[in-house]
């Protein structure tokens with residue numbers, strides 16, 4: 187019997203709203219009312235209102251030289267008109283003023299109040315924008331988890347903000363570099379007007395991302411007719427903001443909690459390690475998926491080797507980075523080879539990843555996977571809910587056994603986190619369980635991560651579950667090698683440190699995220715006519731995955 191596996195996942199839609207304020211975060215037409223730029227006789231509140239009538243989605247009040255009392259008074263008035271139009275009201279620089287008037291948010295620069303302090307003072311529901319002029323500043327703002335969006339230094343020459351004489355505006359190319367690395371929305375600013383805005387948006391966009399909006403001061407504040415000027419600008423901006431995915435905007439509204447962000451950072455870093463180290467993965471796997479597994483390993487940046495003979499299983503694993511044991515198409519000699527390679531891997535500290543394909547289906551599969559987890563040490567077990575449930579149940583009779591909760595007809599189980607956590611502790615292996623949501627436990631059952639990326643198309647072609655297992659093994663090999671390079675070992679990880687995740691938890695989450703995000707990308711690129719065009723697009727998407735895409739698209743949570 188040929189057994190193949192699928193990862194069943196669902197696409198989820200997210201409503202893009204700022205939950206605390208029930209207000210959409212639309213940064214597209216961002217008007218900065220700078221009181222020092224206002225032409226004589228013009229009133230800041232009136233200009234704000236005119237810009238809002240023209241379609242401004244955000245009003246920022248910038249008043250560098252206003253005393254605190256006047257700034258607060260003016261802010262209260264501008265906030266009231268912005269509220270009338272359902273627009274966001276943001277204060278420039280002054281967290282005290284934002285707090286005093288209960289503004290929707292704040293925009294700060296690198297020399298203003300530190301981002302972490304601003305977030306602590308403003309709380310989780312306020313919008314925080316931070317100016318970033320280079321990719322280091324972008325990475326720092328993104329990884330802090332405290333910012334909702336990013337502003338830029340001037341993209342074009344401007345007289346509105348003073349810069350040092352040697353300052354060079356970012357231009358579309360510089361903006362593109364920021365967009366490449368940012369997982370947060372970016373608003374461009376500086377010298378933007380109705381003449382140059384389209385070219386800026388088009389020339390700066392990446393394959394995946396466009397600016398979230400354009401911010402202007404003089405082009406609106408000094409315009410003869412601010413309402414018409416805003417309308418004209420909005421008409422140019424809106425049709426071009428097509429690449430901004432829902433997930434990135436939703437993420438910006440809901441920055442990841444710091445520990446989740448830390449995990450995502452480490453997974454993204456681990457993908458870089460896979461690419462840099464090209465780990466060799468030895469797979470004793472099933473006939474159905476051999477070729478695909480090998481190609482998936484190449485696509486992620488690893489190298490495949492497949493050897494089933496008992497006569498070479500031990501020699502081969504000796505120079506590999508990890509071992510996959512996949513019981514999909516068993517034969518007696520293959521089982522022997524699995525034990526030989528597994529024992530040798532254990533003796534050399536090489537991670538072993540078990541895929542108990544169809545675990546409970548026949549007595550042969552039942553005894554094989556139970557023997558494998560008991561007679562050799564597996565570092566990671568990756569299976570679907572039925573397989574993990576079988577293993578948990580089979581081991582329930584042994585001391586400290588796990589009560590399996592059973593699998594529902596839709597392939598889910600009622601207490602997935604409990605099952606992976608307890609099985610992990612029982613067999614001292616990380617457990618990665620695929621399903622509508624994937625669950626991954628570390629080896630002691632302390633951290634359990636739910637991954638909700640993916641697409642139902644993964645279930646429409648054969649072998650994506652086994653492919654995911656090989657990706658997990660590539661991550662395990664790269665992480666283990668990296669630790670060995672530091673005279674450490676994945677095997678000796680302890681759960682005592684909150685900052686350090688089990689490397690095999692990272693491997694499990696990494697492999698699953700790569701497969702699931704690649705599936706989302708394959709679908710998002712369009713042109714899928716059926717299973718085979720999906721498969722082609724999926725393999726291409728795996729090859730094109732970047733650490734930044736993991737940062738941007740990962741939907742993970744501790745449970």
Ligand SMILES: Cc1ncc(COP(=O)(O)OP(=O)(O)O)c(N)n1
Pocket residue numbers: 216218246248278279293294295296298315317336337338339347373374375401
């Ligand atoms: C949307 C937006 N982007 C960038 C800035 C610039 O902010 P900052 O670097 O703090 O400089 P000042 O505005 O304080 O001179 C901004 N205000 N808005």
Ligand SMILES: Cc1ncsc1CCOP(=O)(O)O
Pocket residue numbers: 218338339340341343344345346347375376377378401402403404405
């Ligand atoms: C506040 C700010 N930050 C970078 S450039 C700038 C001023 C933009 O003003 P303008 O739209 O008049 O060029």
